[in-house]
Amino acid sequence: LRAGALWIAGNTDATLPSPRGLLPGNGAFVALLADLTGRAPHVAGKPDPALHRESVERVGAHRPLVVGDRLDTDIVGAVRGGADSLLVLTGVTDVAGLLRAPDGSRPTYVSTDLRGLLDAHPHVEVEGERSVCRAARAWRDGADVLVEGEGDDAVRAQVALAWALSDRSVAASIEGRRLPRADGESRADGESRADGESSADG
CATH class of the missing domain: 3.40.50 (Rossmann fold)
Incomplete structure (x- = not known):
């Protein structure tokens, strides 16, 4: 990879479910290689839209x-x-x-x-x-x-x-x-902020 080999990742799923709980997925190993090499792969699988476009075109799906x-x-x-x-x-x-x-x-x-x-x-x-x-x-x-x-x-x-x-x-x-909020905050009503002010719905 460091020498410039073409790198294609089938998916970047960080985890995989198993009867014993979550296990490392392909994405975990992709992230490790990316960190070691300083490169980013071409992703052929989800969530890249190319996979969906190809699937829709192959079957002629309308919806x-x-x-x-x-x-x-x-x-x-x-x-x-x-x-x-x-x-x-x-x-x-x-x-x-x-x-x-x-x-x-x-x-x-x-x-x-x-x-x-x-x-x-x-x-x-x-x-x-x-x-x-x-x-x-x-x-x-x-x-x-x-x-x-x-x-x-x-x-x-x-x-x-x-x-x-x-x-x-x-x-x-x-x-x-x-719950996350669109403004980036996540406090409940009345909870104090770090600056000492209290949050309230506006």
């Missing part, structure tokens, strides 16, 4: 749907390729990670597993600091985002509200974990 289990490759790749996406919660990304997903790595649809390919995905209504997905609902209570309901609809309601609050830079947390 492609990317299905995957991780945000940083599958879903980011879909966004970059201009395709809708379905995140299944069977692999690397869990609900906690999905709730904190920034703009640019958010799926179009969410499902517990691949059965979501055959299910109708209801629209989630978000109004102010509340959201509703059929019988499930989520709302902001103080600094906490609470949810009522079960199954995928409860996840959809909670996720839609969490993203809306993050985009509006409203301080909120779920199960004690602060």
Whole structure:
């Protein structure tokens, strides 16, 4: 590599799921080689949009749907390729990670597993600091985002509200974990800043 050999990485997945937990993925070794050589590879796999363009062209797809289990490759790749996406919660990304997903790595649809390919995905209504997905609902209570309901609809309601609050830079947390905010802050209401001032929704 230092001598200038062509370097192509199939993917940059940092981790891989296993029954024993997360293991180092190809991306971990790519990062090691990049650090040692001072070079960056050409990435042929996700999330590079070239892979998606080639797939769409080969099958002549008009409305492609990317299905995957991780945000940083599958879903980011879909966004970059201009395709809708379905995140299944069977692999690397869990609900906690999905709730904190920034703009640019958010799926179009969410499902517990691949059965979501055959299910109708209801629209989630978000109004102010509340959201509703059929019988499930989520709302902001103080600094906490609470949810009522079960199954995928409860996840959809909670996720839609969490993203809306993050985009509006409203301080909120779920199960004690602060949601990121578009302004870069992540404090809950009333929490002191390093400069001694207190945060509050504006």
